Amino acid sequence: MRNSERSKETTLKEICSQAVRKHLAALGTEAVLGLPVPLIKDLLSHLTICQLDKLQPALNQRGISTYSGWIGVLRDMSDPNHTIDLRTEEEAKREVMRTLFPLVFYGFSNQYIRRNIANLNTPSFLQAAAKYVQHFLLIPSSPRPLEALIAEQWPLLSLLEKHISSIGVTQSFNLSQRKTQIVLYVLHRLLDHGRARKLVVNVQCPIVLAWLLHGRGSQYVDLMLKNLIHSRKGGGISQVASGSADGAGLSPGLQTAASDDPDDEGTPSKRPKLDSVSPELEESGKASFTVDPQFLCRALTPCHGAGGDGAGSCPWGQIDCLEIRQCGSDALRVLNFALPTFFCLRSLTLHSTSTFRDSDVLDLAQALKKLSDSSRSSLTSLSISVLPNAKLMEVLLDAIPALMSVHVEIQTVMWGPPLQNHPRVAESDVAADLPLEKLTVKIAELQTDLRFMTSVLRRCPHLISLHVAGLRLPTGSSQGQLLRTLSESNPCLRTLHLDDMKLSDCLPEIQNLLKDCKLEEVQFNDCRLLEKCSDKEESLQRLVAALKTVPSLHTLSLAQNRLAKNVCVLADLFSGSSPSSVKWLNISSNFIQPAELLRFTNRLRTHHPPHQLTLDLRRNPGDRDPDTWTAALKSLRPFCVLLVERWKSTDMLLDHVSNM
Structure with missing residues (x-):
C-alpha cells in the first residue's frame, strides 16, 4: 500500500472514531460491541472518560480490556517524561478518576481539562469518578462546589458518603462565621454518616482541630x-x-426555600x-x-433529618487514622488532651515544618503512656517528624510499647540549650521485647551514635520491615555492626531498605546477612557500595552470588551506586542452574551509558530471566548515544517491562556530582 493510501486510511479511521465518540448515545452500546475487535481497540483512545467507564463492563465480558484507553488518558494528562507504572485496567482507571475528580469538582483547570471540558464538567462524570475516589480534599476557600452538594449535587454527596474513606482539610476556617456551616456540614456527612475514618489535617488552628476530633473517638471535650x-x-x-x-x-x-413545583407535596423536595x-x-x-x-x-439536610436516624440524633463517626501536618505546640496541646481516651485511634501521624521541642515530645509521650495504660488502646502505628534527637525515639517506644509500626525522622537541633538526659517513661520495661514489625528511621545528623539503633533492633525480634536512611557514623566507624545486629536479632526480616549510607566496607556483613535469610525486598540506594573496592567488578560479583542464594527475593534496588560499566555483572543474577527470583530490578541513576547498557542487554539475553523482569533504567544518560540506547531497549522489551524516561546529560552531570 502506498504511503498516500495508508495516510488516507488512517485519516478515515480517525474521522469514523470521532463520529462514534460524538454520537455514541444515539448509536448505543451494542453498535460498538458489534465491531471487530481490532476496530474496538483502535476506538478506545478516542472515547471520553464517561464512555470508557460505561462500555468497560460489556467490553470485559467480550474479553477486551480498556487498559489502553485509560493509559492513553493518563499520557495525555501527564508530562511526556513521566513514567506510568500501572499494570492493570483498574489501576489505570482509578488513577484517572482520582486525579481528575478534585480538579473538575473545584473548577481547577489544566490543558487536558480545557480540551475536554464539555465531557468533564458534567454531573455524570463526577458521579462516575466518585466511585473510584477514596480521598476527598476539602477546600473551604472554594465554597460554591461545597454548597452545590446540599442542592443540585445532593446525589453526589450521597455517593461520596459511600466511597470516601479519607478526608483532607487543607485550609483553616473560622468557626465564628456563618459561611463555615457548609464546610462543617460536608465534614459531618462524610465523617459521621459516611465511611470516612481517616482524617488529614493541614491547618494550624487548634479550635478547628478540636471540632474535627469532637465526639469522634475521644471522650475529651475542648x-x-x-x-x-x-x-x-x-x-x-x-x-x-x-x-x-x-x-x-x-x-x-x-x-x-419554597418549591416552585406545583406538585410539591411538602418538605421532601425542599x-x-x-x-x-x-x-x-x-x-x-x-x-x-x-x-x-x-x-x-x-x-x-434535604428532607430534614432523613439523612440520619429520622427524628433521632445523627450517628457519630470514629476517626481511626489521624494525620496532622504543620503540627505545632497548640495543635499538640489539643491532641494530648484527647489522646488518653482516644481508644479507636489506630494510626497517628504528626509532622512539623520545624523540629519539635523536647518538651512537646515528652508531653506527647506522657499522653501516649496514659492511653497505653488504659488497656483499651487500639494505636498500633505512629509516625512523627521531626524529632530533635534520637534518644526521644526510645522514649516514645517506651510510652506505648504495643506499637507495630513506627516511622520517625530525626534532625539534631544545632541551637538552643544542650540536650537533656531524657528519663525513660517506663523504666521497668527498658529491656522488654517490643512487638514492632515495621520501623522507618530517617536521620539528618552530621554524626549518629549507632548504639541507639542497635539497641532498638535487639528489642524487636519480630521486625519484618526496616528502612534506615541518612545514618552517618564518626570517622573510622563502620555500619557493619548494624548489619551484624540484623543477622543476630531480626530473623523475620522481609524488607530491608538502607538509603544514603556508607556500605562500601560492609560486603562481608551483607553476605552474612543474606545467608539463610527470608528477605523479599532489598534496597541499597546511594550506599556507595563499590566506592572503596579495589576490584569493583569482583566485589559486585560476590554481592550477586550472595543475592542469588535468597530464594524469596523478588525486589532489588541498587540505585545511585555508580555501577556504570560494572552493571553487566547484574545479568549474572539469572545465570546458572539456580537463577535469582528477582522480578523487579532498579538500576536507575547509575551513570549507565548506552554501550554499557547494550553489553548488559546482550549478557541478559544469554542468561534469560525465568520470568518477566521489571527493569528501572530512569536517570541514566541514554542521550549520549541515542541509537545504541534505543537498540538496547528494543532487545530488552521481549522479556522486560522497562521504566525509562527522557533524560538530559546536563542533568545527569548534576546527579553525578551529587553522588561523588
Missing part, C-alpha cells in the same frame, strides 16, 4: 469549643431540630437556603447559628 457550641445554639436551629417544616421563625441564614448575614452582625456575635454537627444536619 472547653473553648464547648462554649462556642452552646453559645451558638440559637432558636432558629432548635426549631428546625424540633420539626419545623416551613422554616417559620428560622434565623435568616437557615430559612428553607432544599435549605443559606442567605448572607451582615458582617457587623456576625462580628457582634448576635447572629444565630451553630457549629454543632447534630443541629446543622437537621437544618441543612
Whole structure:
C-alpha cells in the first residue's frame, strides 16, 4: 500500500472514531460491541472518560480490556517524561478518576481539562469518578462546589458518603462565621454518616482541630469549643431540630426555600437556603447559628433529618487514622488532651515544618503512656517528624510499647540549650521485647551514635520491615555492626531498605546477612557500595552470588551506586542452574551509558530471566548515544517491562556530582 493510501486510511479511521465518540448515545452500546475487535481497540483512545467507564463492563465480558484507553488518558494528562507504572485496567482507571475528580469538582483547570471540558464538567462524570475516589480534599476557600452538594449535587454527596474513606482539610476556617456551616456540614456527612475514618489535617488552628476530633473517638471535650457550641445554639436551629417544616421563625441564614413545583407535596423536595448575614452582625456575635454537627444536619439536610436516624440524633463517626501536618505546640496541646481516651485511634501521624521541642515530645509521650495504660488502646502505628534527637525515639517506644509500626525522622537541633538526659517513661520495661514489625528511621545528623539503633533492633525480634536512611557514623566507624545486629536479632526480616549510607566496607556483613535469610525486598540506594573496592567488578560479583542464594527475593534496588560499566555483572543474577527470583530490578541513576547498557542487554539475553523482569533504567544518560540506547531497549522489551524516561546529560552531570 502506498504511503498516500495508508495516510488516507488512517485519516478515515480517525474521522469514523470521532463520529462514534460524538454520537455514541444515539448509536448505543451494542453498535460498538458489534465491531471487530481490532476496530474496538483502535476506538478506545478516542472515547471520553464517561464512555470508557460505561462500555468497560460489556467490553470485559467480550474479553477486551480498556487498559489502553485509560493509559492513553493518563499520557495525555501527564508530562511526556513521566513514567506510568500501572499494570492493570483498574489501576489505570482509578488513577484517572482520582486525579481528575478534585480538579473538575473545584473548577481547577489544566490543558487536558480545557480540551475536554464539555465531557468533564458534567454531573455524570463526577458521579462516575466518585466511585473510584477514596480521598476527598476539602477546600473551604472554594465554597460554591461545597454548597452545590446540599442542592443540585445532593446525589453526589450521597455517593461520596459511600466511597470516601479519607478526608483532607487543607485550609483553616473560622468557626465564628456563618459561611463555615457548609464546610462543617460536608465534614459531618462524610465523617459521621459516611465511611470516612481517616482524617488529614493541614491547618494550624487548634479550635478547628478540636471540632474535627469532637465526639469522634475521644471522650475529651475542648472547653473553648464547648462554649462556642452552646453559645451558638440559637432558636432558629432548635426549631428546625424540633420539626419545623416551613422554616417559620428560622434565623435568616437557615430559612428553607419554597418549591416552585406545583406538585410539591411538602418538605421532601425542599432544599435549605443559606442567605448572607451582615458582617457587623456576625462580628457582634448576635447572629444565630451553630457549629454543632447534630443541629446543622437537621437544618441543612434535604428532607430534614432523613439523612440520619429520622427524628433521632445523627450517628457519630470514629476517626481511626489521624494525620496532622504543620503540627505545632497548640495543635499538640489539643491532641494530648484527647489522646488518653482516644481508644479507636489506630494510626497517628504528626509532622512539623520545624523540629519539635523536647518538651512537646515528652508531653506527647506522657499522653501516649496514659492511653497505653488504659488497656483499651487500639494505636498500633505512629509516625512523627521531626524529632530533635534520637534518644526521644526510645522514649516514645517506651510510652506505648504495643506499637507495630513506627516511622520517625530525626534532625539534631544545632541551637538552643544542650540536650537533656531524657528519663525513660517506663523504666521497668527498658529491656522488654517490643512487638514492632515495621520501623522507618530517617536521620539528618552530621554524626549518629549507632548504639541507639542497635539497641532498638535487639528489642524487636519480630521486625519484618526496616528502612534506615541518612545514618552517618564518626570517622573510622563502620555500619557493619548494624548489619551484624540484623543477622543476630531480626530473623523475620522481609524488607530491608538502607538509603544514603556508607556500605562500601560492609560486603562481608551483607553476605552474612543474606545467608539463610527470608528477605523479599532489598534496597541499597546511594550506599556507595563499590566506592572503596579495589576490584569493583569482583566485589559486585560476590554481592550477586550472595543475592542469588535468597530464594524469596523478588525486589532489588541498587540505585545511585555508580555501577556504570560494572552493571553487566547484574545479568549474572539469572545465570546458572539456580537463577535469582528477582522480578523487579532498579538500576536507575547509575551513570549507565548506552554501550554499557547494550553489553548488559546482550549478557541478559544469554542468561534469560525465568520470568518477566521489571527493569528501572530512569536517570541514566541514554542521550549520549541515542541509537545504541534505543537498540538496547528494543532487545530488552521481549522479556522486560522497562521504566525509562527522557533524560538530559546536563542533568545527569548534576546527579553525578551529587553522588561523588
